[in-house]
Amino acid sequence: MSLTVTRTAIPDVMIIEPKVFGDARGFFFESFNQKAFGEATGLDLEFVQDNHSRSAKGVLRGLHYQIQQPQGKLVRVVRGRVFDVAVDIRKQSATFGKWVGVELSEDNHRQFWVPPGFAHGFVVLSESADFLYKTTDYYAPQFERTIAWNDPEIGIEWPQMNVVPLLSAKDQAGVSLSSAELFE
Numbered sequence: 001m002s003l004t005v006t007r008t009a010i011p012d013v014m015i016i017e018p019k020v021f022g023d024a025r026g027f028f029f030e031s032f033n034q035k036a037f038g039e040a041t042g043l044d045l046e047f048v049q050d051n052h053s054r055s056a057k058g059v060l061r062g063l064h065y066q067i068q069q070p071q072g073k074l075v076r077v078v079r080g081r082v083f084d085v086a087v088d089i090r091k092q093s094a095t096f097g098k099w100v101g102v103e104l105s106e107d108n109h110r111q112f113w114v115p116p117g118f119a120h121g122f123v124v125l126s127e128s129a130d131f132l133y134k135t136t137d138y139y140a141p142q143f144e145r146t147i148a149w150n151d152p153e154i155g156i157e158w159p160q161m162n163v164v165p166l167l168s169a170k171d172q173a174g175v176s177l178s179s180a181e182l183f184e
Contacts, residue, residue, distance in 0.1 A: 003040040008100040013086045013118070014041060015102050016074075016111040029109060031076070032134065041113065045072060047134040055124045055131065060149050060158070060165035062121015063087055063174065067181045068143040070116035072136035080129030081105040082122040083159050087147065090117040090183045097177055099156050104131075117183045119147050123158055123165055145181055148174035 002019035016037075020029040030036070038044055055061065062085065065071075075084060085101040103125070104110050114120045122131065149156070149165070154177055158165075 003036055005040045008086075008102075010086065010088055010095045010098055010100050012088075012115045013100050014113040016041070016113060018109060018111070020109055031111075032074070037074075043113075045136050047074065047136055049135045049138055051133050051135065051139075053131045055129055056166065057124050057127050058163065058166050060121065060123040060167055061171065063119035063147040063149055063154075064121065065089065065117075065119045065145055065147075066137070066140055066143040067145050067183075069137045069140045070183070071139075072116045073114040073120055073133045074111055075104065075114065075120075075122075075131065075133040076109070076111040077104040077106055078130045078132055079106050080124065080126035081107075082124050082126075082129050082131060084112050084122040085120065085156055085158075086112070086114040087119040087121075087154055087156070087177075088117070089119050089147070089177070089180065092184060093117075097154060099154055101156065121149055123160075125160060146170055146174040147177055147180050151176050153177045 004017040006015040018029045020027050082104050084104050087099045088095045
């Protein structure tokens with residue numbers, strides 16, 4: 001498996017692009033190979049849970065994290081397009097409060113590594129999107145927290161935001177970065 005790994009402006013967050021073999025019939029690629037992932041990223045991780053969500057255009061999910069049992073997430077889109085965001089919420093980090101974003105789509109096959117200690121969210125740009133992600137720890141709703149998607153202190157530049165996004169009740173109740181529980 002051949003992977004191209006690009007470190008973002010927050011070096012712990014990476015864009016991972018697998019080698020895709022395609023012709024007139026379609027395409028093939030390894031979406032995950034533990035050995036190749038470790039060699040390409042330098043990370044020795046165990047993923048314990050796979051998740052799949054489908055969302056309609058304009059749905060924004062996030063910014064989510066677990067204050068205990070923090071999850072690293074390897075995310076990708078298998079149908080549609082999203083703009084995906086990671087926000088560093090580690091208080092001692094040189095990039096605390098900073099964010100990076102990337103477009104993930106069924107066409108570009110990119111994956112996005114969001115480490116533990118980061119809040120994560122995405123907005124759907126296509127009519128709908130199927131979003132897959134592997135996690136390094138189990139979902140623990142009692143530890144889940146949400147930071148407001150539009151917190152001006154973070155200043156995420158969400159694309160296509162000429163309308164209010166569709167939010168869950170949990171996401172509507174997101175708190176500011178300055179009042180959120182954070183990682184040391």
